[in-house]
Amino acid sequence: MLRFVSLKFGRLYRCLKFLFVVGLFVVLLMNTHNLFVSFQRNELTDRRFINLNKCPACFGTSWCRKFMNGQVTFEKWGKLRLLDYFNVKNVYFAQYGEPREGTRRIVLKRLGSNQELAEIDQKMCKRATGRPRCDLIQAMYKTEFARLNGDVRLLTPDVVEGWSDLVHCPSQRLLDRLVRRYAETKDSGSFLLKNLKDTERMQLLMTLAFNPEPLVLQSFPSDEGWPFAKYLGACGRMVAVNYVGEELWSFYNAPWEKRVDLARQLMDIAEQLTNNDFDFALYLLDVSFDNFAVGPRDGKVIVVDAENIVVVDKRLVKQNKPENYDVWYESKFEDCDKEACLSFSKDILCSRVTVDHNYYAICQNLLSRYATWRGSTGGLLHDPPADVARDGHLEILLDECANPRKRYGRYQAAKELREYLTQLSNNAREGQI
Structure with a gap:
């Protein structure tokens, strides 16, 4: 009986496949x-x-x-x-x-x-x-x-707040920046709307x-x-x-030296978007292998999908001092069976000065053993060389960065991971000389 059912479904599948091909041919014709x-x-x-x-x-x-x-x-x-x-x-x-x-x-x-x-x-x-x-x-x-x-002079937060991730919690300084740098006008350079x-x-x-x-x-x-x-x-x-170049996924099975360099750059991006001289924190809400690309000449990693980014004005947070604004925020690890999972609260991201979200997003969804994409697991730093695997330091740092066991452990792990990846990258270059 089971064999009869499986044969029946097999014939049905072949029939549907044939009809699809015929239909496609007709459409083309x-x-x-x-x-x-x-x-x-x-x-x-x-x-x-x-x-x-x-x-x-x-x-x-x-x-x-x-x-x-x-x-x-x-x-x-x-x-x-x-x-x-x-x-x-x-x-x-x-x-x-x-x-x-x-x-x-x-x-x-x-x-x-x-x-x-x-x-x-x-x-x-x-x-x-x-x-x-x-x-x-x-x-x-x-x-x-x-x-x-x-004759409205300024674009103000009360008008656009919550319209999109970019302005989930806008400051006047951010909106002035958006207007001043708006490229779809010949008279750019003024923050006056x-x-x-x-x-x-x-x-x-x-x-x-x-x-x-x-x-x-x-x-x-x-x-x-x-x-x-x-x-x-x-x-x-x-x-x-x-x-920019090919998407990051194309380098999933690249030589170890290349993947280490890309991982180091990804952690540098997480740091730059979190802490910079402008006091704007840009938090990546959608982190996956197809949202980054690598330059063919300089090998530079670039964000190519910037739709889902929350921009927080740290100066405004310090000025308004919402509850717990100066308490370091730890993003919660999200263990799920889907691709590119992230757990976050936009409101919390908007109300804290110190947040580890970008480190968490990069480590969990791109670098660590928790990263899954297109049926593959293990992250960009999968299958390290024997000496790196034996040492175990890389795996410890990646695990702590993705799913920290100690309070504020991700902050320290992210810092040490950047340093360790830089060391591995330098060692790889010296070995090629």
Whole structure:
């Protein structure tokens, strides 16, 4: 009986597989003309394709001239629109060309799935008209994004607090920084909101509420040493950032020396985002192997997904002195069977001066034996050389950093782990000389 059932399901599976292949072939056949057309034309010059027709319900227009001039083109298979069904995140690889500089690789992002983008349109229409569909451009002028149009001087915390992770607990100093460094205006450099055009203000606020990643990249730019991809510009709902390199996962089975160097850089990123001269703590809420990339030339690790980052103004915390503000906060270890698990409270992150969240996130989700990704376990520092394994110091530090046994143990473990990884990296280089 069991054999009969298994055979029956086997035939059903093969039948469904065959029907899927046939269906895919039919779709390809029906869209043959469209396939050839998509390879021949540059859809990035199409206002509707990049949603330029939806502005100011968009992310910006600073790169529109480059798009319309055909300086931005999809790479190879990126021209095949049929593959968009599998590109849920709406991230594309493209080429950008300048007459004197030649072409270089960039990354284009819609900053959300098609469903998420459709939902934001529906929400704006409902707020403006009570209906899910409407003239989106007119609706924008009836939403909270248009509230600050006119002669309003400053973008203030009471207006945008809680709109997104970036402004879960904003300070005036942070918001002034966002406005002053806003790259989608020709008159950047002023923290006065009234210096922006009405459409620019609405674009800034929509970006802040929907997906603030561009504002993180602009406010904490790579040119100043922050570990983020470089923001280039936007046109409609297509944002362009610099291509960094292959994602961190590609180095999961790299030589030990390379993985040690990457691990050291990851811990340095955790330290930089936690403690810096600007007194802004940037806490990573989404830490996984596909949110980091490695430069092909310099081997530098960069954060390539900056949507889920809470920015805390430590100066404001010290000034307001909320309850237990000066008590060191220890993030609680999250033991789960899913990928990229993290346990955190945004409100607590916003109310403490000293927090170990970034060390915890990097150690648990990327470096230690608790890290799981795409069916693999053991983290980036899996299978160390025999002498390192025998010594046992690395395993002890990783365990204490991910799941500390002593009070405030993660702080000390993170410090010692950075030093130990630096030592291992130096030893590896000396051994190659």
